[in-house]
Amino acid sequence: xxxxxxxxxxxxxxxxxxxxxxxxxxxxxxxxxxxxxxxxxxxxxxxxxxxxxxxxxxxxxxxxxxxxxxxxxxxxxxxxxxxxxxxxxxxxxxxxxxxxxxxxxxxxxxxxxxxxxxxxxxxxxxxxxxxxxxxxxxxxxxxxxxxxxxxxxxxxxxxxxxxxxxxxxxxxxxxxxxxxxxxxxxxxxxxxxxxxxxxxxxxxxxxx
Ligand code: SAH
Numbered sequence: 001x002x003x004x005x006x007x008x009x010x011x012x013x014x015x016x017x018x019x020x021x022x023x024x025x026x027x028x029x030x031x032x033x034x035x036x037x038x039x040x041x042x043x044x045x046x047x048x049x050x051x052x053x054x055x056x057x058x059x060x061x062x063x064x065x066x067x068x069x070x071x072x073x074x075x076x077x078x079x080x081x082x083x084x085x086x087x088x089x090x091x092x093x094x095x096x097x098x099x100x101x102x103x104x105x106x107x108x109x110x111x112x113x114x115x116x117x118x119x120x121x122x123x124x125x126x127x128x129x130x131x132x133x134x135x136x137x138x139x140x141x142x143x144x145x146x147x148x149x150x151x152x153x154x155x156x157x158x159x160x161x162x163x164x165x166x167x168x169x170x171x172x173x174x175x176x177x178x179x180x181x182x183x184x185x186x187x188x189x190x191x192x193x194x195x196x197x198x199x200x201x202x203x204x205x206x207x208x
Contacts, residue, residue, distance in 0.1 A: 006064045013063065016070035020083045021057070021094065028055040028082050030099035031135050035059070036088050036121060037108055041069025043183040047104075048073075048081045050181070059084040059091070088121055088129070095133040103130055103140045107185035110149040122153035127160040131203065139202040143171065145189040150197040162201035171196040 006012065013020070021027055035044050038058035048056045060066040063085050073081045084094055108121040117123060122142065130140060140162065144150050147169075157164060168174040172190060176198065186196060 006067060009064055009067060012071065013067050016067070016074050016083075019070050019073050019081065020066075020085065024094050026082075027094055028057065028080075030055075030096065031101045032057050032099065033102045033104070034091075034095070034100045034133075035104040035106065036091075037061075037105065038069050038083070039065055039106075040184050041066075041072045043104070043106055043181050044069065044081055045072050045076060045078060046181045048078050049076075052080060054080065056081045057084060057094075058082075059086055059088065061085070061087045088126060091129050091133055097132050098135045098138075100130075100133045101135050101138050103134065103138075105140060105142045106183045107144055107189075108142075108149070110144070110146040112146075112148060117152065120149060120152065122149070122156050124156050124160050127156055127162070131160065134203055137203060137205060139165075139200050141198070141200050143183070143186065143196055143198045145185070145194040145196055147197060150199075154199065157199070157201040161204050163204050165200040165202055167199040169195060169197050171198040174198075 032055040035058045038044050038060045041058065044056055044058040058069060058081060060069065060083065066083055066085050070083050105121055111117065111119045118125060142153060154164060166176055168176060171177055171180060190196060
């Protein structure tokens with residue numbers, strides 16, 4: 001996500017300190033649910049409001065983007081969301097084994113050049129990390145407008161011991177649309193006429 005540098009970014013982020021995890025000891029109770037690459041936070045805010053008894057953690061690597069998400073949560077005084085400013089490759093620093101019931105990946109960067117496939121958040125190297133932190137039977141819910149990334153991801157999920165469920169190439173015209181929470185990117189891409197791909201990748205029982 002491109003973003004012009006925020007004026008007074010450091011001061012503004014300090015004002016949201018209560019909602020930001022700076023070290024592992026500040027994490028909410030486990031198990032929780034996790035969004036990776038939360039952008040400006042519309043999805044995680046709505047999710048947290050709909051499910052007040054679930055603890056949510058949202059990770060975003062760009063501080064100025066995360067700031068906007070954290071300000072939303074603070075403004076609405078949503079008690080069950082915490083943020084991590086960081087990169088998915090460092091998830092193990094915050095999450096012990098079997099501590100996350102569900103991971104949301106919404107409109108992850110597609111990294112379309114073939115040489116960049118290891119940077120995609122559904123690359124098997126990342127799936128190995130997710131597999132460690134997911135609880136038994138835990139799942140990844142993945143949405144993207146990008147068909148190339150989607151097809152790549154289906155292969156990676158299957159190769160990494162995940163079972164594919166509730167898959168659709170057109171989420172908004174599927175039975176799953178009733179419970180769907182739209183993200184910022186989803187709104188932009190669907191207004192442009194793109195259909196949205198979505199799948200649930202569930203950890204197979206007994207896979208270590
Ligand atoms: N989920 C939002 C934003 C999608 S854009 C939406 O659907 O509207 C993808 C976001 O993922 C960007 O904000 C980007 O900074 C973040 N991101 C990309 N790679 C990441 C990584 N390795 N770790 C954490 N966040 C990442």
